[in-house]
Amino acid sequence: MAQQKGEVKEMINTRILTQEFDYFAPESIKQVVELLERHGEGARVIAGGTDLINQMKEEKMSPSCLVNIMNVKGLRYIKEDEGLRIGAATKLRDVRAYCFKSRYVALYEAISSLGKPQVWNMGTIGGNLCNASPAADTAPPLLVFKARVKLVGKDGERELLLEDFFTGVNSTVLQPTELMVEIHLDPPGDGAGNAFLKVARVGADISKVSCAVFLKRQGRTCTECRVALGAVAPVPMRVKVVEEMIEGREIEESLVAKASEIVSEEVKPIDDIRSSAEYRRQVAAVTFRDVFWKAWDRAIGGKN
Ligand SMILES: Cc1cc2nc3c(=O)[nH]c(=O)nc-3n(C[C@H](O)[C@H](O)[C@H](O)COP(=O)(O)OP(=O)(O)OC[C@H]3O[C@@H](n4cnc5c(N)ncnc54)[C@H](O)[C@@H]3O)c2cc1C
Incomplete structure (x- = not known):
């Protein structure tokens, strides 16, 4: 039945995970890509889980396989190199701490407004972008810093502007076998x-x-x-x-x-x-x- 204006839609939240799924915690990007390829469309990357686990509890998503990327080497870093490079699995807590007193203060302000310390301690910057909420708080500052995102999949690596990454509500150009590995911000320059x-x-x-x-x-x-x-x-x-x-x-x-x-x-x-x-x-x-x-x-x- 169509929802009437003003009517509050009932939201399911089982508060438990009702589905069975396979679970992997690989240690390299290559292994992540192989697992995503082997398990096909039902496979899903999980980072901090602050979006995905809620979506599973609300039964909006039922992956048959979760690939945890938090043990993968080379996905959690922040370094100055022709601007700022941030590994996609870097926790919001670490990005926020780095950007305080940096030239990227808008990103500090965005993460400070996003949830609470518990969320910063679990959630990642790549997860905030890949979840592709229209309200993702790290997106506006990253867009104005002309961020590019690096994606790796079975066909290799590609880099694109963040503004070309989002395609709709909770939808991006990410292919089922791809993961985001890096976010690269332009150097701000003088003045x-x-x-x-x-x-x-x-x-x-x-x-x-x-x-x-x-x-x-x-x-x-x-x-x-x-x-x-x-x-x-x-x-x-x-x-x-x-x-x-x-x-x-x-x-x-x-x-x-x-x-x-x-x-x-x-x-x-x-x-x-x-x-x-x-x-x-x-x-x-x-x-x-x-x-x-x-x-x-x-x-x-x-x-x-
Ligand atoms: C209490 C609470 C309050 C919140 N408040 C806000 C808020 O105010 N503003 C806001 O913007 N968000 C908010 N969030 C949402 C959330 O914390 C962020 O979006 C978070 O950054 C997601 O990161 P994650 O690592 O937990 O992602 P996950 O939940 O692990 O993943 C999210 C999605 O991205 C995909 N994914 C994750 N990493 C990658 C990767 N490297 N490559 C490919 N796909 C990937 C997953 O498959 C999944 O589809 C809140 C969440 C909670 C629980």
Whole structure:
């Protein structure tokens, strides 16, 4: 029966795992790929399990085989090398700790707003991206840092921009035999500032709206600008018309106000249990404006 507007859909949560599945904990990327290939479409990578185990308890997903990647060597690291390289199975806790006081403060702010320490201790950055929630909090900052993701599968390795990775709600370009191994962020460069803000019903809740901005400034001129929002479209999205409108311009309140109106026109939100589409549209504009000014101040050494 179709759900009526305003009706709350009953959500199954068995709170136990009712399904049987095979379980493997390989130690190399090669073994992971072999297991995924051998067990076919029913196989699923598990990292921290903070999304997947809930989905199994809610009976949204019934994998016949779980391949745990947390013992795999070479998937958990953070290193500066032509920007920042993060192994996909690196825990949110470690990424957050690294990004505090780094030039990637928007990523620190995003993880700080994501769940609580228990979630940071279990969840991984790759899991947050591969789960492909429109509200994944690490996605907007990674999009504005022009992150690329490296995938490895039976046909070898490929690298693509994060903005080409998401294809829809909980859907990505990942093939059944592929896993994500690395996330690579561009170096910010001189005169850069970035920031992230999220609006949610309560602390530690999924976003109603989230926004990240990366920019560079020379005096009053913004020479580079990237804007990304979460929870306002089927996938985390860049707002390129706004970026083009701002780049190369002297920054004035009126320009940022106009840009924020365009943000609210560009987003494609829905009504759901967390918010209405109309509220999201309005809050997207305000959130963008606040994040922009934060990043703008930070580009000349401001802290707030
Ligand atoms: C209480 C609670 C609060 C939360 N709050 C938030 C929040 O505010 N914001 C938010 O964004 N998220 C939130 N989450 C969701 C969650 O913690 C994150 O999405 C987490 O980062 C997922 O990482 P994981 O390692 O646990 O992934 P898993 O659950 O292990 O995996 C998630 C999905 O990604 C796939 N996968 C994982 N790693 C890889 C890989 N390397 N290659 C290929 N596929 C892979 C799995 O097959 C699975 O489909 C919350 C979760 C909980 C339990």
